[in-house]
Amino acid sequence: MPQHSPHELPEGDPFGADALPYGVFTTPGAPDHPRIGVRYGAYVLDAATATAERGSAYADLLDQPVLNPLMAAGRPVWQAVRAEIRGMLDDGTLPGGHAHPLDEVTLHLPFEVADYVDFYASEHHATNAGRIFRPNGQALPPNWKHLPIGYHGRAGTVVVSGTDVVRPQGQRKAPDEELPSFGPSRRLDIEAEVGFVVGTPAPARTPVPLDAFRDHVFGVCLVNDWSARDIQSWEYVPLGPFLGKSFATSVSAWITPLEAFDAARVAPPARDFPLLPYLDDSSAPEPGGIDIRLEVRINGEVVSRPPFSAMYWTAAQQLAHMTVNGASLRTGDFYASGTVSGPESDQLGCLLEITAGKGPFLADGDEVVITAWAPGRGGARIGLGEVAGRVLPAGGR
Missing domain, CATH: 2.30.30.230 (Fumarylacetoacetase, N-terminal domain)
Structure with missing residues (x-):
């Protein structure tokens, strides 16, 4: 393999002077x-x-x-x-x-995580998952298109790319089982996401408006929100994800400055309902979406290429909603987009969707690598640092 001086990047290298994570x-x-x-x-x-x-x-x-x-x-x-x-x-x-x-x-791990929030911002993912989890009900809950749905995750188990992930144990109950059992998750999954890292804090009772997004968000990274679907499906009614998510969330070792994505800003999908004023971005000075193109590989095989541009809710709307009740922002607060999925079968961001809930899910020893790039100036590509992790068996070290 040819060696290059740090002064001379190979042609098309996505980590040039416009990226600089x-x-x-x-x-x-x-x-x-x-x-x-x-x-x-x-x-x-x-x-x-x-x-x-x-x-x-x-x-x-x-x-x-x-x-x-x-x-x-x-x-x-x-x-x-x-x-x-x-x-x-x-x-x-x-x-x-x-x-x-x-x-x-x-x-x-490039930053000390303060609080961690995970959203559910892809209409395609939310619809597909809803049909799997609630086959006899509405795929989307009635509030989904009126506010960005999210939950508070566990900041202490956010780990840097390359960290092995031990298969979690917990309660799980299959539909054909009378009672729950305890043991290793049988349906360990991935979620390909994009994360946003807060730099400038905001005091309590000071909601962050849409137009202050750039003043508070330092940068962007890739995320794999590992998910134990059997534990999740048994525990998440009536409140939400808990042990099925809190065992590990992997983030890239590189945080790409928000400014690097200026050429990749795009309009989000058309909204079906008028939004309340604090979420209404119809007259925003710049488009709220970002054209980030993800690729998911399992054991070296490409299984999906999800488009972040298809996300219904933008990062600015998520930040506005996260603080509208008076919640403060701290340096190191981190929030993720939720699974990135597009409308096509090769654009699904988790195995739950890819297999229609039937599996197979992740096996011990599987390695998951998520990469991405965004359009830059003059046809250049802006690379995002990969997020990778390998599954160890339950109890493994």
Whole structure:
């Protein structure tokens, strides 16, 4: 395989100067010094060291074990840091001794998760899942097209890409069983999602309007919200997902700045009902959707290519709804879109849909990898860091 200088990206590399996602890494020579890096092609640029060498005002924000201090600094600082790093790339001063091959570093969970909320924003997924879980009822509940439905997840089990996932155990009851039993999930599933990481906080009783989305959301990542469908289907009436979801949620090691998706903004699907004012984006200054194209592989085989552009509810609407009751925002709050599914059979974001609920679901040893890209300027592609995980048997380590 040909080797490339960090100054010279292969043609079409989706991790060029328009992407520049942030992560946290360590090197073999400094395993106890996690710091912030920026992905550039197949390299990690040591942003902390490079900016310190230049006497940057932002060096201390980058020499941190998590992204939270940088995220808390606010949008003007995010823009300034990104511009400074791009400037280093333009004048060739950043790569040099500050570039580490990606396969020689260890990547860590890039931010400290505060709260975690998971939404249910794809009409196609919600309809398909509703038909499976409620075959004799309405696929969509009556509130679905009036508000973004979501639930609070477990922040403590959000893990970085590459972390093995142990098959969860719990209560499960098949329709033909009289009583529930306890044991390993027999219907372990994936959910291909897109996540949004909050940077700038908002105090309690201060709802975040649609037009303040860019001021609060630092960046975007890929998510696999692992789901134990048998545990979920038995427990989720009347409240909602609990143990069927809380055992693990995998996120990418790379957080791509929201600004990187400017060329990928698209209009969301047409709404069937007028929206209440705090959710009404019909006169928004920019489209609320984002054209992100996902690909899901299981053991190397492509099983789906879900389109994020098909999501009924946008990330800005989700943030507005999440705070409209007076809930505060904290730096490190993280919310996911819910399963991304499109209208076609090859665009379904989970095995529940792909197999119409019949299975097979994930087996021990299966490896799931979700990748994605978005259109950039001038025909370029903006890459999102992959999210990967392998299933270990129940009780495994």
